[in-house]
Amino acid sequence: MSLRTVATLTQQELLDALRNKWFVAYAIAFVLLCVGLAMMIINSAGYTGISGFGRTAAGLINLVLFLAPLMGLTLGAQALATEREQGTLAYMLAQPVSLAEVFMAKFFGLAIAMSAAVSIGFSLSSLAIIYWSGGTGVDVFLRLLPLTLLLTLSTLSIGLIISAQASKTVTALGLAVVTWLLLVLIGSLGIMGMSIVVGLSPTVLLIGSVINPLEAFRIGAVLQIRGSLELLGPAGLVARDRIGDMTTAVLTLVMIVWIIGGAFVAYLLARRKEFQ
Amino acid sequence: MSVRRVVLVLAAFAVIAAGMVTLFPFQSSSASGYGHEAELVPTDPVPADAIRVCESCDLQQVLDDAPENAVVVVEGGSWSPVTISTPLRLVGIDWPIIDAEGKGSGIVIDSPDVTVEGFDIRNTGRSFDKEDSGVYFEGERVRVLNNRLTEVLFGVNGAIGHDSEIAGNYITGQEGVSEGLRGDAIKVWYSHRVQIHHNRVDKSRDLLVWYSNECDVYENIVTNSRYGFHFMNSDDGNASRNAMANNSVGIYIMYGKHFTVEDNLLQSSRGPSGHGIGLKEVDGFAVRGNVIYDNRIGIYNDNSPYSIGEYGIVSGNVIAYNDSGVGVLPSSRSTTYFRNSFVENLEQVTVLGGGPLSLANAWSQNNVGNYWSDYTGYDADGDGIGDIPYRNGALTEQIRRSHPQLQLFRFSLAETAVDFAAQAVPLFEVKSILEDQNPLVRPPEVTNAPEVWHEQNPNRSIGITVLLLVGVGASMWWAMGPSRDANTMTEQA
Numbered sequence: 001m002s003l004r005t006v007a008t009l010t011q012q013e014l015l016d017a018l019r020n021k022w023f024v025a026y027a028i029a030f031v032l033l034c035v036g037l038a039m040m041i042i043n044s045a046g047y048t049g050i051s052g053f054g055r056t057a058a059g060l061i062n063l064v065l066f067l068a069p070l071m072g073l074t075l076g077a078q079a080l081a082t083e084r085e086q087g088t089l090a091y092m093l094a095q096p097v098s099l100a101e102v103f104m105a106k107f108f109g110l111a112i113a114m115s116a117a118v119s120i121g122f123s124l125s126s127l128a129i130i131y132w133s134g135g136t137g138v139d140v141f142l143r144l145l146p147l148t149l150l151l152t153l154s155t156l157s158i159g160l161i162i163s164a165q166a167s168k169t170v171t172a173l174g175l176a177v178v179t180w181l182l183l184v185l186i187g188s189l190g191i192m193g194m195s196i197v198v199g200l201s202p203t204v205l206l207i208g209s210v211i212n213p214l215e216a217f218r219i220g221a222v223l224q225i226r227g228s229l230e231l232l233g234p235a236g237l238v239a240r241d242r243i244g245d246m247t248t249a250v251l252t253l254v255m256i257v258w259i260i261g262g263a264f265v266a267y268l269l270a271r272r273k274e275f276q
Numbered sequence: 277m278s279v280r281r282v283v284l285v286l287a288a289f290a291v292i293a294a295g296m297v298t299l300f301p302f303q304s305s306s307a308s309g310y311g312h313e314a315e316l317v318p319t320d321p322v323p324a325d326a327i328r329v330c331e332s333c334d335l336q337q338v339l340d341d342a343p344e345n346a347v348v349v350v351e352g353g354s355w356s357p358v359t360i361s362t363p364l365r366l367v368g369i370d371w372p373i374i375d376a377e378g379k380g381s382g383i384v385i386d387s388p389d390v391t392v393e394g395f396d397i398r399n400t401g402r403s404f405d406k407e408d409s410g411v412y413f414e415g416e417r418v419r420v421l422n423n424r425l426t427e428v429l430f431g432v433n434g435a436i437g438h439d440s441e442i443a444g445n446y447i448t449g450q451e452g453v454s455e456g457l458r459g460d461a462i463k464v465w466y467s468h469r470v471q472i473h474h475n476r477v478d479k480s481r482d483l484l485v486w487y488s489n490e491c492d493v494y495e496n497i498v499t500n501s502r503y504g505f506h507f508m509n510s511d512d513g514n515a516s517r518n519a520m521a522n523n524s525v526g527i528y529i530m531y532g533k534h535f536t537v538e539d540n541l542l543q544s545s546r547g548p549s550g551h552g553i554g555l556k557e558v559d560g561f562a563v564r565g566n567v568i569y570d571n572r573i574g575i576y577n578d579n580s581p582y583s584i585g586e587y588g589i590v591s592g593n594v595i596a597y598n599d600s601g602v603g604v605l606p607s608s609r610s611t612t613y614f615r616n617s618f619v620e621n622l623e624q625v626t627v628l629g630g631g632p633l634s635l636a637n638a639w640s641q642n643n644v645g646n647y648w649s650d651y652t653g654y655d656a657d658g659d660g661i662g663d664i665p666y667r668n669g670a671l672t673e674q675i676r677r678s679h680p681q682l683q684l685f686r687f688s689l690a691e692t693a694v695d696f697a698a699q700a701v702p703l704f705e706v707k708s709i710l711e712d713q714n715p716l717v718r719p720p721e722v723t724n725a726p727e728v729w730h731e732q733n734p735n736r737s738i739g740i741t742v743l744l745l746v747g748v749g750a751s752m753w754w755a756m757g758p759s760r761d762a763n764t765m766t767e768q769a
Contacts, residue, residue: 052597054620233683
């Protein structure tokens with residue numbers, strides 16, 4: 001495997017990302033929504049002149065949970081499927097490049113493009129807050145950036161798993177949306193329902209939730225913004241007492257495992273699909 | 277694009293991410309902005325016939341020999357602990373030090389009408405049995421003014437000292453001792469009409485006023501302690517214009533009658549209790565014009581007022597950005613809440629322990645209700661009062677009350693979706709725990725309370741944000757720019 005080939009293909013992938021209307025739409029939506037939320041955060045403080053972390057600022061967690069996985073999953077799911085459908089993947093593999101190189105380039109190219117979109121969204125909203133409110137509350141955005149990047153990449157890896165299997169873009173996109181619903185809503189609702197019916201212990205509840213990278217992000221975000229997990233009730237206290245200072249590290253690790261593990265699984269699946 | 281470029285771009289992102297984490301570690305809104313000086317209170321001038329203590333004198337001897345009502349002046353130097361048993365005024369100039377060297381108290385006052393001012397008292401003993409204190413007094417009309425007390429177990433500790441005054445002192449407990457094992461910065465026991473004001477307290481345990489009626493506590497600043505102020509079994513107390521930040525509890529009132537808590541700042545009370553203002557079985561209270569910001573529970577009401585026929589008034593407060601704005605136990609009743617601003621609390625009003633809130637609480641008076649930042653009604657006639665009532669309580673709040681373990685799902689999209697669905701398709705009625713018939717559409721005027729202290733560092737934020745933008749832009753441009761490698765690669769292919 002030649003790193004130089006990977007690099008060249010990564011560059012190609014970046015250029016493709018910019019030409020991809022989906023990506024551009026996501027990036028613009030993300031930036032606009034972030035800045036809009038920043039305005040709302042400033043406004044919510046406006047009357048009393050006091051700013052802080054309230055319901056509006058908590059909306060940022062919701063915004064990220066909504067948009068970042070959608071972006072990662074759908075773009076990731078399209079990545080190989082589209083090329084496969086158009087026949088360009090087979091064409092490319094007929095050249096002296098390996099599937100591993102193509103796959104790595106897909107991953108890195110999309111990772112860089114999406115990280116850039118997220119970073120730009122966050123930094124523009126920070127600037128908006130600084131400009132209009134003199135800097136109070138700006139920390140919320142900057143503190144969430146690393147976790148948001150990790151979340152985006154985790155969902156990218158999951159998207160690539162879908163992409164490795166799907167032969168058509170439409171199938172891939174459909175699966176991506178279903179997966180998104182599963183991760184965002186159904187998973188949590190399921191655990192919530194089970195907890196009410198069966199009465200899960202806080203530890204089980206915590207572990208069951210944290211496996212989901214979205215939940216890992218959310219818990220990490222609460223920890224970053226509030227400095228403690230006591231807002232999250234008994235399960236939060238379990239995390240505080242059992243894991244303590246390592247909580248952020250554990251949550252980060254969960255997401256990194258999803259990123260690397262997911263990408264690796266996706267590669268294995270893609271190889272099986274192409275060379276079977 | 278070369279390998280170097282890919283690596284560098286990825287490294288740039290890693291550095292940015294790592295930078296964010298290290299530059300923005302979690303900081304509680306530390307109250308260091310208040311500084312470490314008490315605002316000194318004015319004192320009487322030193323008369324010309326004052327007794328001046330020479331450098332080699334025995335201070336204790338001078339005090340024992342001094343006639344009643346004498347003025348004794350000490351200029352600088354370091355002295356052993358003393359006991360004052362005659363009514364007199366002891367004045368320190370240039371901060372004379374009284375070092376207890378880890379044994380007993382600094383200054384013990386055993387007589388009425390004693391004034392001690394301007395001393396730097398250090399290193400008391402550690403005995404809770406003997407209540408080793410910076411200044412200990414038993415006597416009426418004692419005044420403890422403008423002293424610095426550091427590394428003390430108890431700070432100013434008074435008993436049976438009616439009409440005394442404790443003002444302008446800077447008091448801090450021992451470093452590195454957990455708050456439960458510190459002493460109390462100010463403790464007043466069975467001393468009526470005591471004035472406690474302009475003290476600056478940091479890293480102490482509690483400030484206590486026990487069994488002492490008609491005490492006035494005002495313009496003190498208390499940070500990083502357990503209880504900002506704790507009144508217990510004391511009637512007719514008054515706390516005003518105090519700033520209490522980063523304590524476990526701001527102001528806690530237990531078992532007394534007729535309190536006024538006015539124009540205080542109660543910020544970031546986030547300890548195990550985490551109450552801005554706590555009211556336990558208090559008969560008659562008026563909580564007015566306070567700014568209650570970023571506490572776990574803004575106002576905590578445990579069964580106050582206790583007796584039938586007593587009142588409770590909570591009005592004109594700004595209750596903002598708390599986890600719970602007002603937390604009440606279900607038994608609490610007869611309290612009127614009006615003209616308050618409930619701003620962006622994660623839960624505006626919570627009934628602790630579940631159940632409905634007693635209807636004997638009122639949320640408006642004379643057709644004036646409260647301002648609720650999450651009010652979704654309108655004001656068509658423009659009289660400043662919303663035309664439809666404000667109802668508190670989302671479906672998930674209700675579920676969380678009966679299933680506290682589901683707090684884990686706070687801020688999740690699942691929770692948002694449940695609330696949205698419950699609003700859009702109201703198949704069953706969400707039990708609202710309160711109804712404000714006359715919600716205000718604009719927050720009432722802000723109060724005279726001290727300003728909320730924000731750790732503001734916009735320059736750093738601007739710097740980091742600009743760096744982030746430039747970094748992302750530059751690395752993207754570089755990653756996508758033309759490169760010779762691409763051509764060589766094509767040729768090779």
